[in-house]
Amino acid sequence: MKIRTYEIGDTEAIMQLFYNTVHEVNICDYTQEQVDAWAPTHMDADLWTDSLKRKYTYVAEEDTQIIGFGELEDNGHIDRFYCHKDFQGKGVGTQILKQIESKARSLGIQKLFTEASITAKPFFEKRGFITVRQQEVERRGQKLINFVMEKTISLSAIVLAGGQSSRMGQDKALISLQGVPLLRQICEIALSCAGEVYVVTPWPERYQDVLPDTCHVIHEVPLPGETEPHGPLVGFAQGLDRVETEWVLLLACDLPHLQVKVLQNWAMELEKTAPDAIALLPRHPKGWEPLCGFYRRQCLPLLNQFIEQGGRSFQHWLAQHSVQELPISNTQVLFNCNTPSDLERLASESSSQ
Known part of the structure; x- marks a missing residue:
């Protein structure tokens, strides 16, 4: 064809x-x-x-x-x-x-x-x-x-799949929920909301068989002179460098309660976001929720500058700039599956439905 x-x-x-x-x-x-x-x-x-x-x-x-x-x-x-x-x-x-x-x-x-x-x-x-x-x-x-x-369509999505999954004891991205690996589930949801979806990971070959064909894979690479894991901020910057749309949706790969309708409703808030805000993010008592929200592509120079100065914390970087709060009614959407007990909780919820 x-x-x-x-x-x-x-x-x-x-x-x-x-x-x-x-x-x-x-x-x-x-x-x-x-x-x-x-x-x-x-x-x-x-x-x-x-x-x-x-x-x-x-x-x-x-x-x-x-x-x-x-x-x-x-x-x-x-x-x-x-x-x-x-x-x-x-x-x-x-x-x-x-x-x-x-x-x-x-x-x-x-x-x-x-x-x-x-x-x-x-x-x-x-x-x-x-x-x-x-x-x-x-x-x-x-x-x-x-x-x-x-x-x-002025929206792309980045899915981060570079975590060590140390607390889970196994690769979270490959955990199967109702027969579908969690990473694939997140990517399919992202594809329903964004024109292009980029998966940033140090291990492209590990996930190539579970990703939807229309996703773009970005090989996350260590920064010069670094060998230790550098965290999600650097992975986000490497993904953002490939994005061409004004806005990008950033997602972690361990959000099992994420829903298409919720993200679509959130995306409708982008038109109302203040021009000086670099991001539209949910907020919790400890700070911003950086891995389930929207960022303007124009924040990339600010992000790169922060990284070049040794910064690796999302919270510290966001504290330096204007961020608009994304109001959410159901905080369960932000639930991260990080530990075996979290996984047991999911299994219990699934069996009771």
Whole structure:
């Protein structure tokens, strides 16, 4: 499969794919009258060509067959987005959306939005879109329900997997919870909230088989003249050097209660963050919670300067700068699985559910 830009000769195949998908896939969630109005038998090829040319249209192709397409507009709107019925659930839509997000970032678009059908809503939810509202639209006299959904793409994520796990006695990142290694669980949650996810670790080969394919691995290296573990601050700096978005979500790999919906709601607070704040973080009685919150990429020079002066403490670094508190209602989200007793507690919670 390859993803390429639209060509004028694609119009007829795209129109047929659109018609077939609506009538054979969306029919599961809409009536025959509704799909007939949505995708009528007779459509104007010239109007379709003009529309496809005006937008950033991407086509998925398999052995010269068009198996999916998606459209992006200059304002961040994803218009038509369809996959062939025989290629549903095979990563076609994911690859088209990835190309659309990449193009949107290159255009400086910070937020994508779409009107997703009942059928498409779960697809967009799994890829970090949140529902703004349900609405009813009219097509040729028929009323159809869809959902206005949006996703902030000015956000990347860094997952730190460089801890020694000394208190646990085994590698926390590889602990399996309900059959899924904890590191993979955290990465999948991050992928649902951020456009790019970077895993920073001194041991890339240790985790290569458990990470989602779309994660980027950054090999954490010792600082010049140092051989001892240098802690998460340096790992964060090495990851932040690769980030291109304005904001980055930083996560530890041992947060078993982390939830997609919670992070998505937190991300909505970024627009309200003071311009001089380098971070938006939860706070606890002992200080900031640095490994489950948001940082501006522009803090990297300040961070590097602190490290060059010998600083290794997140709390000491954050105390020198403006940080905005992220209000949280459920502190359980911040629970770290650090010890065997913590693991037993998780197992007990899981068995009682």
